[in-house]
Amino acid sequence: MPVLLSLALGLGLWGLRRHGSLWRDEVVTYDMAHRNLPDLWGTLGNVDAVHGLYYLLMHALYTVFDDTDPLLVMRLPSVLATAAATAGVVLLGRRLASPGAGLLAGFAFALLPLVQQHAQEGRSYALVCALVVWATYLLVWAVATRTTTLWCGYGTLLLAAGLLHEFAVLALAAHALAVPRATRRRWALTAAPVVVGLAPLAVLSTRQSEQVGWIGYDIVAYVTFAGLTALALACARVLPRSSGPRTVDLSTLALCLFITPTALLLLMSVLQPLYVDRYVLYGDAGLALLIGAAMHRLGRRRWIRIAAAATVLALIPTTLDLRDSASRVDNVTSIAGTIEQLGEPGHGVLYMPLRRRVWSLPYPNAVSGLRDLALDQSPVASRTLYGTEVPAPVIRSRMLETPRIVAVRDPAGQPEDAIAQEAVKREVLVAHFEECRTREVRGARVTVFARPGDC
Structure with missing residues (x-):
């Protein structure tokens, strides 16, 4: 156990700062955790209530560790939670x-x-995973x-997990x-207060x-889940079954934990896309239990040892990539730095779409001196995540009054919002401005526009 805890902690701490980079969801964590409690509470009544308890927890941590590196304060809880989840998987196995199966499951x-x-992200998913794993152990x-x-x-831990993220x-x-x-009635009596709570x-x-309107149908995610399900079923086939009125079978529990939450989320996605793998991260504990138990049972076979060693080696590139600043969907630190380099006092700035305003929230100096041409109320004042914007005619008027504009946009090829404010931003830039220079950074394009002939 100490060796596995050291491994989990080591993997979590290794490259934890990712060269000082943040990505957009972590920026939301940082911004919400730094709002005062009345503003935070008011915002949760409008948006992101599903993460409310987590934001309150991070608010408390930043209050206590105000002088500590903010990236470490944000990500260390996930590191510790992943280590705790690893310990829970070991004890379950x-x-x-057997002890050997538990150790191999924890390693996997x-x-x-x-x-x-998610051991290195400032979001709630590692904490939820740890709570579900330990609730399963208590069960x-x-x-x-x-x-x-x-x-x-058991009921208390699951309630806490659900309050951190409801898909628990x-x-x-x-x-x-x-x-x-024989124990389903007792389980139901315990589960009912969790559901009510x-x-x-x-x-x-x-x-x-x-x-969650941004979630779409990702065929790669479906194929990946299908492949991992096949692996889980193959592992389960080689394991003996245990039965009894007071015995939980490992194969049944692990398969249910890995498959059921994801399958339910996929079924719900028929009506509205909701499936994102991190929402059911705790299901990976079930997969690890199956892999560990199967490896232990077949461990004396030479081909199993070779396959296990090859798998570990194959994971090395992914392990390295996850600790790089380009490993997430965007790099907010780099985006904000680019805005600061390209913008000059008196320029206008446009976020296209408005939710990309989040890119400059942790780095206000990056937009110091720039006029936010579409802004009506700031995120804090409006008690929203990204602020509110003025009507389309006002945006048009402000843009036409501004000789140079820094446009902060999604990468080329991304879907464009059809709302009036976003449409007028695009229309005025095309009709009345020319592109002077564009710098592409991870997850974004930052472009300087000027009146024709003024670049």
């Missing part, structure tokens, strides 16, 4: 199979790319011992399928459903 879990990625223990305290602990509630469905029939958050977040 040990209890359901710590190395999974998705786990490594297995409670089934075996019929101890009321353990059942209460999908773990309840996995547990419902995995517990022995999460209901207000679910109702509020449903009213804020436009937040």
Whole structure:
């Protein structure tokens, strides 16, 4: 166990700062955590309630560690949570199979790319994963011992996980399928308060459903899940089954934990796209349990040892890439630096679309002296994530009054928002300005526009 905890911590701490880079979701964490409590609470009533408890936690941490490197304050909780989740996977494997199976499961879990990625992100997913893993461990223990305290602990941890991110509630469905029939009534009595406790958050977040409007159908994600499901089923086939009124079977539990939450999310996505792999990160604990137990059972076979060694070697490039500043969808630090280099006092700045205003929130000096041509109310004043913008005619008037504009845009080829404000930004730039120079950075284009002949 100490060796595996050292591995999980080492992987989490290695390259934790990613050369000082942030990506857009972490910027939201940083911005929300630095709002005063009335503004934070008011914002959660309008948007991002699903992450409210996490933002409150980060607000407290930044209050206590105000003079510490903000990137470390943001990401260390995820590092520690991943180490805790790794320990929980080890104990689950040990209890359901053997000490050797538990150690191999913990090793597999710590190395999974998705786990490594979210061990180093300032978001809630690693914390949710740790809580679900330990809730699962308490569930297995409670089934075996019929101890009321353990059942209460199980429900408490799952409630906390759901309050950090509501899709943790999908773990309840996995547990419902995995517990022995003799204990399903006791499980249901414990699960009911969890569902009731999460209901207000679910109702509020449903009213804020436009937040997930960016999620689309990603065929790669579906294919990846199908491939990993095939691997999980193959591992389960080589494992012995255990049965009894007070026994949880490892294969059943692990398969349910890995497959059920994701499958439910995919089914829900038929009505509205909702599937993002990080929302069900905790499912990787089930996959790791199956891999670890199967490796332990077949470990004496030479081809298994060769395959395991080859897999670890194959993960090295991914492990290195995850610690690079270009490993996320954008690099806000680089984007803000580029805005600062290209913009000059008196220039206008346009965010296209408005949600890209988040790119400059942690670096206000980058836009110092630039006039935000579309801004109506700032994110804090409007109690939103990205601020609000004036009507399209006002944006047009402001743009035509400005000789040079710095446009901060998505990369070429991205879908364009059809709302009036975004349409008028594009229309006026095409009709009345010419492109002077563009600098492409990770996840963005920063372009200086000027009146024809004035570049």
